[in-house]
Amino acid sequence: MTTNEINADTVLVLAASGKTGRRVTALLGDAARPASRSSATKFDWSDADTWEPALTGTTAVYVVPPDNPALLAEFVPLAVKTGVTRLVLLSMRGAPDDDPFEAAVKESGLEWTILRPTWFMQNFDEDLFAPGVEYGELAVPAGQGIHPFIDVVDIAEVAVAALTQPGHSGQTYELSGPESLSFAEMLARIVEVTGNPILYADVEPDAFAASMRDLGYPAEIADLVTMLLVRIRMGEEAHLSDGVQRVLGREPRTFADYLGSSSFA
Missing domain, CATH: 3.90.25.10 (UDP-galactose 4-epimerase, domain 1)
Structure with missing residues (x-):
C-alpha cells in the first residue's frame, strides 16, 4: 500500500451537500467527485445500487457515515473492490474505541484516518x-x-490534508x-x-x-x-484537543x- 499523495482527481466526497462535505468539495476543487442524493453523482446510503458507480475510478473517499453501521460495513468491501486505497471517516468526539463505524474503516486493510470533532x-x-x-x-x-x-472549515481542511497528503494513515485526530x-x-x-x-x-x-x-x-x-x-x-x-494544530500547523x-x-x- 502506497503512502504517496493521492491523485488529484480521484476523491469521492460523500454527503457533498452537507456542512463538511460541501466545504471539502470546495477545497478539493476539480479533485473532488461530490456525491449525494442531489448531486450529479448520485449516492444514497439506502440505495446500494448507487454505491459502485460513485466509487468507480476513485482512490480516496471522504466518508460521512450513515445512521446504520451495517451499511458502512457493506460499503467498505465494495470500496476495496473498486480500487479505493484511502478512507477518511467523519466520526465524533467521544466515540468509543470499539465504535462499529470506526471499526469498519480500521479493518478495511486500506489507509485510514479518523476525524473526531466536537x-x-x-x-x-x-x-x-x-x-x-x-x-x-x-x-x-x-x-x-x-x-x-x-468551525467546520477546520474540519474540512484537516479532511483534505488526510485525503490528499501522506503521513496521516492510521491516525485518529481529536479536533x-x-x-x-x-x-x-x-x-x-x-x-x-x-x-x-x-x-x-x-x-x-x-x-x-x-x-x-x-x-x-x-x-x-x-x-x-x-x-x-x-x-x-x-x-x-x-477539554481542548490538538488535532487541528497537529495536522494544519496553526490554531483552530x-x-x-x-x-x-x-x-x-
Whole structure:
C-alpha cells in the first residue's frame, strides 16, 4: 500500500451537500467527485445500487457515515473492490474505541484516518440550533456547561490534508476549537453581531428529546443528541484537543472567526 499523495482527481466526497462535505468539495476543487442524493453523482446510503458507480475510478473517499453501521460495513468491501486505497471517516468526539463505524474503516486493510470533532459552530446558523436562534430563544439541556465548538472549515481542511497528503494513515485526530464557551456566552456573542436578542433556556433532557421527536427526528438520533448535550451540562466536554494544530500547523478558528464568515455577519 502506497503512502504517496493521492491523485488529484480521484476523491469521492460523500454527503457533498452537507456542512463538511460541501466545504471539502470546495477545497478539493476539480479533485473532488461530490456525491449525494442531489448531486450529479448520485449516492444514497439506502440505495446500494448507487454505491459502485460513485466509487468507480476513485482512490480516496471522504466518508460521512450513515445512521446504520451495517451499511458502512457493506460499503467498505465494495470500496476495496473498486480500487479505493484511502478512507477518511467523519466520526465524533467521544466515540468509543470499539465504535462499529470506526471499526469498519480500521479493518478495511486500506489507509485510514479518523476525524473526531466536537460540536460544529455552524449548528447555530445552518442546522440544529438555527431555528431557536432565529426565533430568539434557544432551549437545550446543556446547563452552564462549556464546550470547544469547532468551525467546520477546520474540519474540512484537516479532511483534505488526510485525503490528499501522506503521513496521516492510521491516525485518529481529536479536533476542537481553541476555547470552551457556554451556550449563554456563544449566544451573547451572536447578539453582539446581529443586535437581535436571544434568550438561553436550560431544559430537562427528557423534554428536549421529546421535542426533537416531535420535530420528526428518529428516536435514536433524539436520544444521541440529548446525551451529548447532557455531557456538556455535566462538564465532561470542556477539554481542548490538538488535532487541528497537529495536522494544519496553526490554531483552530475562533468563534469570532466563525461569526465573521457566517450568515450572522
